[in-house]
Amino acid sequence: MAETKNVLFLCTGNSARSVLGEVLLNELGEGRFRAYSAGSKPTGTPNPFAIELLDGLGYDTGYVRSKSWDEFAGEDAPEMDYVITVCASAAGETCPYWPGAPVGAHWGIPDPAGAGETDEENREAFRVAYARMKQRVEAFLALPLEDMDLTEQKAALAKIGTDSEGAA
Template identity: 35%
Template sequence: MKTILFVCVENAGRSQMAEGFFNKYAPKGFRAVSAGTKPASQINPLAVQAMKEAGVDISSQKSKIITEDMIRDSEKAVNMGCMDKAECPLLFLNNPVDWGIEDPKGKPIEKVREIRDDIERRVKELVKNLEHSR
């Protein structure tokens, strides 16, 4: 099983949404995992709500710390975007893709939905590229 790693600092919003979408659309033989450098105590409730509206339940996912094994075992690493340069997961990844997506933390649900839709579009594109590169 090949792993795609989605990372952000708190692993509470963007990377969790990306993990949920990727696992929904994943090509055969692929799965997603997400992690962060400073995991939050809980996933952003608005991210959970926005994903539920899109038909993906991430309510049982937990914020996780990024590990060397995750980095080493991933086929591709996607950095969701960094607001905190000192804790940015980009510092630890080899050849990451950086999506530069706005952090949904503290944003109203309308903005979280926009971020969710952007993540879904990018995940679908990533899945399509993985299928074509086989």
């Protein structure tokens, strides 16, 4: 069996999109990947609409928390194989040094947090963000990563972020 690969999803607040990516890849990756999420300016708690949606779909969210990306830049942090930004502001920030020089990509998805004026509009924004993230995660899982060199992996991950519906 191939070695489990570590993936870090980054967003500024680490409360919505990055949390969706973390949970989806952990669930759908069937042990091939160990996903994490973090933010440059974490909110401190995952967005309740994200947790409600994921819980309602039967995903385990008991481990999810909003945390700083600094947790993953220290010498005792797990070494990342892939780092994926999911919001434009995080993609434009100067990231910490990631041990192991992971493959990076940007999969921009519009922020669902506070997108609506009512709870139902916010829930719909999260459903849309979830569907877009799921599409990207499934495309990632379909890649023959073990047959690709790092340049090919980087190009394939970038293509997922630009070819997917709702790319931002």
